[in-house]
Amino acid sequence: MSPKTDLRTGGCLCGAVRYEINLDGSETNNCHCRDCQKNSGGAFMPFTSVDRGQFRWISAPTGEGKASEIAVRRFCADCGTPMTWEGRDYPDRISISTGTLDDTSGIEISVEIFTRSRWQAIPPVPGARQYEAED
Secondary structure, three states: OOOOOOEEEEEOOOOOOEEEEEOOOOEEEEEOOHHHHHHHOOOOEEEEEEEHHHEEEEEOOOEEEOOOOOEEEEEOOOOOOEEEEEEOOOOOEEEEEHHHEOOOOOOOEEEEEOHHHOOOOOOOOOOOEEOOOOO
8 A cells, every 4th residue: 555645846936946745744833933033034934844754855955054953954055945944853854944835735734833932913823732832
């Protein structure tokens, strides 16, 4: 029996970085931490996480940054698009910047983390689990 698939593609703004991802069993969260606010330039950053075996680079980003020892963030060195958050404590998972998907239809935010840093003007996503810090 073959595993269920929800195969999608994504990439950066300029098209230099491309990937393929199977969203079956994925989880999408909004991260409201200060690092993500600064990295995205926005109120929060949506990430979709899958097992590493469900993700592959078609053309990988060359930009890599670390704001701390917690994770590596990969980005397109040509246009600056944030691509992934790869946590040191989660080597078997990868979190892609959800907005880089070519097709975001059907994506639901199930969790919001670091809500202690949520901008007051941004209400909680109805039905999403809320955590003041990462769980």
